[in-house]
Amino acid sequence: MPPQITPPGRNRGGPAARFGTEKVKPKDMKKAIGRLLGYIGKDKPKVALAVICVLISTGTNLAGTYMQRPIINCLGGAISAGDTMRYVMLMLLAMAGVYLTGVIAMMIQQRVMIRVSQNTLKRIRDDLFGKLQGLSVRYYDTNSAGDMMSRFTNDVDNIGLMFDSTILQIFSGMLTLVGTLALMLRTNLPLTVVTLIIAPLVARVAAAIAKNTRKYFGRQQAALGAVNGYIEETISGQKVVKVFNHEAKAKEEFAKLNEDLRDVQVRANFLGGIMGPCMNALSQANYTITAFVGAMLTFFTKLGKIGASSFAALDIGGLSVFVTYSRQFSRPINEISNQMNVIMSALAGAERVFAVMDMEPEAAHDTNLVNPERIRGDVVFNNVTFGYNPDKTILKNISMYAHPGQKIALVGSTGAGKTTIINLLTRFYDINSGEITIDGVDIRDINRETLRENIAMVLQDTHLFTGTVMENIRYGRLDATDAEVRAAAVTSCAHMFIKNMPDGYDTVLTGDGSNLSQGQRQLLNIARAALSKAPILILDEATSSVDTRTEQHINRGMDALMENRTTFVIAHRLSTIRNSDAIMVLEHGEIIERGTHEELLEMRGRYYELYTGIKELE
């Protein structure tokens, strides 16, 4: 069987992935299989059709080969030329018919299965993505993005590989195995025994080589990881490398890692490569032994030393067919053992995918939900205590309030709990004790989506999406008109630089807006929030990368923006929070000082120290 063509996108891993760095084993195969089958869903009739086609194509394949026997015998035996040729002709026509049926069945089966597998994959992908949207921020905070991505790419891919071909290949492999065995037995018993002795030997050798190979591929992956890690770090810091004249040193260090890789790579690839010739030679040996024994049997049958009705009797046609069979026999064994790896990694991948799907989504809507018509933005924290882990409290007994339209500033070192307060207000996390109310209603009683729709946020880490500038700003309110988007950009001082971009508002931003400076990205984020009509506004270090002069310009716009909105501001630059209605100084999860700018300065406490630059915020 000629090898299948791999679509370019598929073999991301190269040969290493084929052998795998570690043996991936699914924990509960039955369960994973059951769920995967569930995803086939309404394509089940298609699968049934494919199975029937496999039965037909495997059957015809076996039959086609067997039909050579009477033809060759006929030719070898030579009854009378005319009759023989008519018989041969008929047989050949029959054979053509059988083969054609087989090919058609194979074609149908392949096309049907591709459709089934793609449909199934789409269902799994969409389901996974949908579930991911429902997961809490806690999940995202505790799991690496790379890990989540690999579930989307590698794991789903592995499942796809299994659906594409593996299942049916194993099925057809087994059918071929059984069918070949039956036909072999029918042809000649002693020869069958010979093949049955050799075949497991072949499988044993293959397993031994594969085991060694896996070991070395594991080492190769480690060395490759070291090299790639070094490349990534050095190239990312290339400018620093140059400024410090560090190029020679980098070359030297890299050369060392590269040598290590070279050594293990030769070994791993060599071992991986000899599998082919070894298996090939074994199957040739099998072929030779079969041919030898078969030839002897045929010879003796012909001489009459073996009776024509004896179990050992063999004719020339039988010998020729048998030799083909014995070649065919070891192939499904190899194939099935290869495909088992694919199945194992697919099932392991499926389990990883299902693990995400089974995660508890953000606590579903609680009972007694209040759905306030309009939120005014009266926020109260009442003795709020919270820790990301139960054993480590981050916020202790926080109480504070913000009346509609007020501006509250949060000041403190990294880790003091400023961002945590924001996380609680938006219900990214839920508090351990105490309560947070908006307009007098406990936020746990408000529909989570309603709550968030009423809060606009600008975060320090700027997040942009691939798409035009216009689309990115419009994210704040999907039904905003172009004019409204422009107005929001003017408010946030983003209009100036957008105007100067190659396509203005239609400029496409790529890769998290890497073609913009950090400051410009922050301005776009502010514009997005400006577009939103939410009554509560959160600015978490929203202007940290914007220069002071531009910041001043924004501030004018911001005043308009904050008017009639309850605003929470976190800022490193204390000049930006001076005019707050109240400033909270946080330290180790507690509010240690609170008051207006003037009051706090007068207190000559922590805020005063920070403001006058005596102390540094870490």
Added chain:
Amino acid sequence: MNRYLQYIKPYKLYFILGPLLMLTEVAGEIVLPKLMAGMINNGILGGGGTGFIIRQACIMFGCIIIQVSGGISGHYFSVKAAVNFSADIRRAVFDKVQEFSFKNIDKFSTGSLVTRLTNDITQVMNITRMALIMAVRSPGMLIGGVIMAFSIDAGLASIMFIMIPLLGLAIFLLMRTALPRFDSMQKSLDNLNSKTQENITNVRVIKSFVRGSFETERFDEASGELRDRTLNAMKIVVMTMPVMTLAMNITTIVVLWRGGNLVMGRELEIGSLSAIVQYTTQVLSSLMMVSMMIINSSRAVASIRRISEVLETKSDLTDEDAKYKDRLITEGRVEFRNVSFKYYEKRKDKVLGDISFTAEPGKVLGIVGITGSGKSSLVQLIPRLYDPTEGEVLIDGINVKDYSLYNLREGVGMVLQKNVLFSGSIMDNLRWGGEDAPEEEIYAAARAAQADGFVRGFTDGYDMELGRGGVNVSGGQKQRLCIARALLKKPKILILDDSTSAVDTATEAQIRHAFATTLKDTTKIIIAQRVSSVLDADKIIVLNDGRIAAEGTHDELIKSSEEYREIYYSQMDREREVS
């Protein structure tokens, strides 16, 4: 392609031996069916008998031994050739990147350089290995099969001459249809992946704007597109198997029919017929392998092109024409004469225009201006991170282009705005500034940068391991470590590009104070967002839109410069209260 010859040359022997030995494997495999035919013709049907059958079986085993040893050693040399070849290329590319100018790096982008060095080279390794093994093997099997079949019966074998072009054409047509479809499939796969990636990193934004279902909808759309395009491409590819099988089957039947006639006419022996059937199968499946190889090589060509792009790029900034290669920077007087600069030749508007000024040794030069006014671009011209488009930059009266790059950068300490620390201990990182510096000197530099205190506060002190990119220290700490690293170079010229933005004013003042004592003779150039950072500079340059808007001390500028006043007053409230 010629450039790759030099990487092949050291491993010439492997490159030749690999495919050559594979030929022995092919030879062994090729003769087997013929030997088998002899067994039937002479052993069973002819008068050879058991003696002949045994002898023939022994010859066959001999062939297998030759075949397997040829195969294994062929693999060995092919792997050695491919791995060594690719390892040398990897090293060459890495070394090349080390010589790149900033401009070169900007052009390629970091991410793309990393991909070229990792994925593309791995791809080349795999393809080279496959090519060495298959290049001779598959065509060998094909040609060998044809020859063997002809040696048995030329008339019958000529059927292959009809089938080979037909099958070849079919495969070619299938692939020509499929390949562009794979490209579009790959595009929608990339699109889906980047969408997912964005969604994961932007989760807070999505949740806070309640755009979950909006995103899910968009994802479903992209996911459906991927499915359709995959189907579109795969439905062509899956045709290859049936077409292939059909071709083989038809050939078998035709050979049997015509061969049968010959056998009946006693023109062909029955064993030979069975051998020819086997050879035709062999030939057609080799044809399949050859076409696969051609397809795969088109992917390798893309990788090789991407690697070549790197190797062919000439660093646009070299010191080959430097006049005073041995000259060291002794004083550190920096002078700009009518300097203009733009990042891309084709861009119309300049980043810097007609800049002239001098920075004296031992003095402090401050540079202020709004975001995008060209501050960073200006200082990057001093250690030749970029070259000016017009005008010249001089150090100690000599054009920077006339120093060797090594000596130039050795004399200039620079703390970049986007600075990075590397994985390794704090000590390792600081040693970048002075590899052989005694520990006492390192501590002194850290003290001057106000880093010694907090470093000693860490459990492991200077031996604390920093994560990749220095993730486990705060922004202010990172900046101070970067300054310490630059100080350790004992530069004649020190450039700080907005390097204290996360450091509080009091600590920053201490750092500046330390400069005054430890770097008495050094030219100090400070870019700052905060006016307070440059308040006591000997000279301040105000940049506006790439031009010097004003120049002078703080007292002079506050009187004369509108721009300066605007910047100053935007921060002033706070300054006043501090003082």
